[in-house]
Amino acid sequence: MSEQTCRVMCIASGKGGAGKTTVTANLGTALAKLGKETYILDADIAMANLGLILRMEDAPVTLHDVLAGEADIEEAIYEGPYGVKVIPAGISLEGIRKANPDRLRDVIEYLIDKADFLLIDAPAGLGRDAITALSAATEALLVVNPEIASITDALKVKAVAERVDTRVTGAVANRVTGDKTELTKEEIEKILEVPVLVQIPDDPEVRRAAAFGEPVVVRSSKSPAAQAFMELAAKLVGVEYEAPMPDKKSVLSKVIKGLFGRK
Numbered sequence: 001m002s003e004q005t006c007r008v009m010c011i012a013s014g015k016g017g018a019g020k021t022t023v024t025a026n027l028g029t030a031l032a033k034l035g036k037e038t039y040i041l042d043a044d045i046a047m048a049n050l051g052l053i054l055r056m057e058d059a060p061v062t063l064h065d066v067l068a069g070e071a072d073i074e075e076a077i078y079e080g081p082y083g084v085k086v087i088p089a090g091i092s093l094e095g096i097r098k099a100n101p102d103r104l105r106d107v108i109e110y111l112i113d114k115a116d117f118l119l120i121d122a123p124a125g126l127g128r129d130a131i132t133a134l135s136a137a138t139e140a141l142l143v144v145n146p147e148i149a150s151i152t153d154a155l156k157v158k159a160v161a162e163r164v165d166t167r168v169t170g171a172v173a174n175r176v177t178g179d180k181t182e183l184t185k186e187e188i189e190k191i192l193e194v195p196v197l198v199q200i201p202d203d204p205e206v207r208r209a210a211a212f213g214e215p216v217v218v219r220s221s222k223s224p225a226a227q228a229f230m231e232l233a234a235k236l237v238g239v240e241y242e243a244p245m246p247d248k249k250s251v252l253s254k255v256i257k258g259l260f261g262r263k
Contacts, residue, residue, distance in 0.1 A: 006112045007236070009119050010137035010166065013144065014153020016047070016124040019174040020143040022206060024121040025053045026226070029215040030233035032084035036116040039077075039085040041108070043133040044123040045099050048089035054080050055213030062090035066107060068098035073107050081218045085115075101129050108136045117236070125153075126160055135164035142171040142192065146182035151191050158192060170197040172232065177202045198232040200225055 011027070013020040021044070028040040042050035042063060051057040056078055065071035066087075073087070080086045087107075089099075111118050122133035134140060140161045142154045158168050171192055173185065176199045185196045203225035209216040217226045227243050234241030 006115045007117050007139065008108065008112060008137045009117065009169070010122050010134050010140040010161075011119055012122045012130065012134060012140050012142055012157050012161070013124050013150075014126075014142075014155075014157045015150065018124070018143045018145050018150055019200075020124060021049045021053060021121055022210065023141075023143050023172055023174060023200070023229075024119050025050060026215045026217050026229040027233055027236075028084050028086075028117070028119045029081050030217050030229045031117050031119075031237065032080075032082040033217065033230070034233055034237055034239070036237060037083075037085075037114065038117045038119065039087065039111050039115045040080075040119045040121065041087045041111065042089040042121045043104060043129065044121055045089055045101060045129055047123065048091055050086070050121050051088035051091070053210055053213065053215065054086055054088070056080075056086060056088045057091060059088050059090075062088050063107070064090035064099045067100050067103045069100070069103070070098070073110055081215060087111075101132050104132055105136050126156060130157075131160060131164065134161050134166050137166050139167045139169045141169055141197070142194070143174055144171055144188065144192075145175050146173050146184075146188065148183065151183065151188060154192060158194070168194050170195045172197060173199040175202040176200060197235055198228050200228045 011020055011024045028038050031038040042048050061071045061075040066073050066076050076087050078086050120133050120137055123130040144150045144154045161168050171194055173196050188196050201224045203223055205220040205223035206216045206225045209219040217229050231241050
């Protein structure tokens with residue numbers, strides 16, 4: 001592991017459906033791809049989805065077992081793409097009932113000694129579990145959609161983060177289509193008063209990758225969304241990211257197909 005201090009980042013959003021878990025899974029994988037020892041913790045105890053995106057929904061031991069005092073944290077750590085370490089939460093109602101969120105801080109303190117980056121996938125909103133995840137981190141990334149309702153909800157999360165002394169590093173604008181009705185990057189920054197670190201395009205490859213239980217940075221690494229996630233990871237690491245050049249043969253074949261209607 002690197003000697004640098006672990007960056008404990010809470011990935012938060014003001015409402016469900018903004019794409020927070022997708023951002024967490026892909027950013028964590030991208031950081032690992034850049035050579036950083038990265039851990040992803042699914043702290044959304046009641047509505048766990050991280051395991052579904054990373055094909056770990058059948059993990060025998062989960063964070064629920066650890067928070068219930070029935071398993072050691074090492075038993076709940078699984079390896080994902082590029083060596084990213086994942087601690088999924090369970091999906092059973094019994095597991096949710098047994099889990100004690102107050103033990104989350106102990107889990108985080110244990111993982112800090114192992115990682116360069118620890119990403120905490122927080123519950124959406126401002127419930128008790130969400131505030132616990134926010135307060136356990138040293139910094140937060142706000143995942144928003146380019147619409148006023150999403151930004152308004154994110155403002156509330158930002159206010160709570162600041163109240164618990166968690167620095168808001170910036171925002172990730174997710175599912176950006178470029179439609180004229182959407183808020184621009186500059187408008188989002190003006191409202192939230194934090195930088196928009198990256199804009200993730202509304203890319204169908206993200207949904208396809210999720211359906212196969214893979215991050216888009218693995219399944220479709222040259223897609224626009226994957227490139228945006230890699231750009232975000234590079235920005236957090238502090239390195240320049242050079243997008244791969246498009247495959248000339250592939251581009252030419254698409255042109256020929258479009259012109260002549262053949263493969």
